[in-house]
Amino acid sequence: MNKNYPIYKTTFIDDMRSLVEEAAQNFPDSIAISYKENYWDKEVRKVTFTRWRDDVRDLGTALIANGLREEKVAIIGENSYGWCCSFFAVMATGGVTVPVDKELPLEDIDGIITTTGCKAVIFGKASEGKIKDLLQKGGLKSAELLISVAAESSLEAKDLGDRKLSSLAAMQEKGGQLFKGGDNSYYDYKIDTNKLASIVFTSGTTGKGKGVMLSQANIGLDMTLGMYNFDITRKTLHVLPPHHTFGSTVNYVGHLAQGCEVYISSGIKHVSDEIREQQPTHLILVPAFLEVMNRKIWTTARKGGKEGLLKAMMKVSDLLRKVGIDVRRKLFSSVLSAFGGKLELIICGGAKLDEDIIRTFDSLGITILNGYGITECSPLISANRNEYRKAGSVGTPILACRVKIDDPDENGEGEICVKGPNVMLGYYNNPEATAEVFDKDGFFHTGDYGRLDEEGWIYITGRKKNLIILSNGKNVYPEEIEADLQKVEGVVEVVVYAGESRVQKDKITIVAEIFPDLELLKDKGITDPQKYFENQVKDLNARMPHYKAVKRVKLRDTEFQKNTSRKITRFNIDKTID
Numbered sequence: 242m243n244k245n246y247p248i249y250k251t252t253f254i255d256d257m258r259s260l261v262e263e264a265a266q267n268f269p270d271s272i273a274i275s276y277k278e279n280y281w282d283k284e285v286r287k288v289t290f291t292r293w294r295d296d297v298r299d300l301g302t303a304l305i306a307n308g309l310r311e312e313k314v315a316i317i318g319e320n321s322y323g324w325c326c327s328f329f330a331v332m333a334t335g336g337v338t339v340p341v342d343k344e345l346p347l348e349d350i351d352g353i354i355t356t357t358g359c360k361a362v363i364f365g366k367a368s369e370g371k372i373k374d375l376l377q378k379g380g381l382k383s384a385e386l387l388i389s390v391a392a393e394s395s396l397e398a399k400d401l402g403d404r405k406l407s408s409l410a411a412m413q414e415k416g417g418q419l420f421k422g423g424d425n426s427y428y429d430y431k432i433d434t435n436k437l438a439s440i441v442f443t444s445g446t447t448g449k450g451k452g453v454m455l456s457q458a459n460i461g462l463d464m465t466l467g468m469y470n471f472d473i474t475r476k477t478l479h480v481l482p483p484h485h486t487f488g489s490t491v492n493y494v495g496h497l498a499q500g501c502e503v504y505i506s507s508g509i510k511h512v513s514d515e516i517r518e519q520q521p522t523h524l525i526l527v528p529a530f531l532e533v534m535n536r537k538i539w540t541t542a543r544k545g546g547k548e549g550l551l552k553a554m555m556k557v558s559d560l561l562r563k564v565g566i567d568v569r570r571k572l573f574s575s576v577l578s579a580f581g582g583k584l585e586l587i588i589c590g591g592a593k594l595d596e597d598i599i600r601t602f603d604s605l606g607i608t609i610l611n612g613y614g615i616t617e618c619s620p621l622i623s624a625n626r627n628e629y630r631k632a633g634s635v636g637t638p639i640l641a642c643r644v645k646i647d648d649p650d651e652n653g654e655g656e657i658c659v660k661g662p663n664v665m666l667g668y669y670n671n672p673e674a675t676a677e678v679f680d681k682d683g684f685f686h687t688g689d690y691g692r693l694d695e696e697g698w699i700y701i702t703g704r705k706k707n708l709i710i711l712s713n714g715k716n717v718y719p720e721e722i723e724a725d726l727q728k729v730e731g732v733v734e735v736v737v738y739a740g741e742s743r744v745q746k747d748k749i750t751i752v753a754e755i756f757p758d759l760e761l762l763k764d765k766g767i768t769d770p771q772k773y774f775e776n777q778v779k780d781l782n783a784r785m786p787h788y789k790a791v792k793r794v795k796l797r798d799t800e801f802q803k804n805t806s807r808k809i810t811r812f813n814i815d816k817t818i819d
Contacts, residue, residue, distance in 0.1 A: 254461035265294035303416030318365020323390035340484035452669030474522035520581035529807035569606030
């Protein structure tokens with residue numbers, strides 16, 4: 242691929258208010274947001290960029306009138322048009338957004354809101370019960386105003402105490418009246434883009450959350466510089482949780498600035514149907530979604546007795562492409578129809594993606610661009626590009642982002658460190674943790690291990706916190722072994738870890754815990770899954786250095802517990818083996 246092809250046209254994002262205004266000027270009658278109030282509704286609501294601008298401005302004007310200029314505001318709930326408007330309105334008025342994971346336990350939700358001192362809480366319908374429980378338990382002490390995204394709320398006066406309650410619609414109506422009456426407070430304010438604008442709590446998969454502090458400059462520049470890399474299409478479907486930066490920054494900030502229509506998913510269980518119905522031309526996903534999509538392709542083919550035919554057709558198609566003949570969209574139209582028929586691009590990040598999945602989708606006519614990001618970097622660090630990709634790599638750094646490898650070993654592998662305008666301000670109220678992750682040269686230490694090749698492409702090896710260190714000093718990256726085991730037929734999910742013996746506390750046993758596809762194994766005539774996987778692991782061990790050998794295979798009946806980003810929460814796994 243041509244590494245010198247030009248960067249794509251993008252929109253410079255100064256701050257969130259100017260983003261909303263410029264998008265309305267550049268794409269006034271185009272659709273910005275589309276969604277259903279309820280998945281079962283027939284009507285798809287479509288909001289133009291002009292209407293979106295007005296709704297954000299009116300809400301912002303009302304927030305100012307309620308004394309929330311430069312205050313912290315929590316946003317908790319399911320992804321919705323109201324969530325999107327709230328996110329932009331708070332920052333457009335100089336406030337600080339505190340996105341909260343609605344799946345967190347009550348004490349964690351209250352801890353985040355109270356610790357940050359949020360003066361207001363905007364909540365979705367699905368989170369109303371938790372808000373009510375917190376109020377009855379004496380929580381949300383800092384909150385003076387509660388705003389329901391739904392038009393009606395079941396909260397009662399006895400629950401509220403001296404707090405005020407409003408709906409988002411009522412706030413927007415009031416703000417609209419104020420603006421029409423001459424209140425220009427929304428615009429009469431200079432936004433300091435370097436000030437704190439968002440606190441994103443990230444628990445990752447360790448269960449220990451820290452508040453990542455981001456400025457509007459962090460968020461805006463990350464998307465400005467990142468979107469130079471992508472030739473995005475005109476419609477996407479927003480699947481990811483909005484309280485994570487991948488969901489809010491990439492799906493909302495990056496896409497709306499470019500005039501892209503964002504259809505808001507009604508939830509994970511509806512995604513497959515929504516892709517068929519809404520026919521997005523590209524998607525933003527994490528690997529877990531792609532793994533499911535890949536399994537669906539092959540399961541459907543196998544059950545239809547066409548698995549061998551599909552593989553043969555893919556080989557023929559790949560050969561034709563080498564001589565300049567591309568018939569993928571026609572040849573695999575029946576497969577592509579399961580994804581709406583118009584899907585041509587998927588941008589994937591959040592974890593390492595199996596290269597075989599990338600090749601499969603490419604053979605079918607869908608390009609996958611694998612990237613790398615972390616909340617502390619707003620989140621995008623690097624990405625492959627539409628016409629410039631390297632197998633196994635997560636791409637080259639975005640413009641103005643510098644990457645180095647700290648303390649590399651003989652293979653050039655070490656901790657990935659980043660410096661640039663997208664790197665966070667620090668961790669909220671945690672100067673010690675902030676100091677730990679920045680070196681004397683101002684580079685942020687990501688906690689990810691990897692290497693750079695001679696052209697500056699990044700390759701991820703594994704996560705520092707998952708690293709297995711053997712008694713002989715050798716390092717084992719579980720992710721590398723997991724990537725190989727994921728290719729074994731019948732593996733749905735796998736986690737590799739150091740098994741903890743109850744008897745020999747200092748003995749390290751490398752364990753592969755597998756959630757199998759028992760239906761597939763049955764179709765293949767495999768009657769002893771344990772023996773089958775042990776034989777597969779034995780074959781893998783023979784191809785690896787002896788110290789990386791998996792010594793025990795453990796099968797499980799249920800899938801691994803995951804966080805809302807669909808990452809396996811490793812800290813919940815019982816690692817005892819005796």
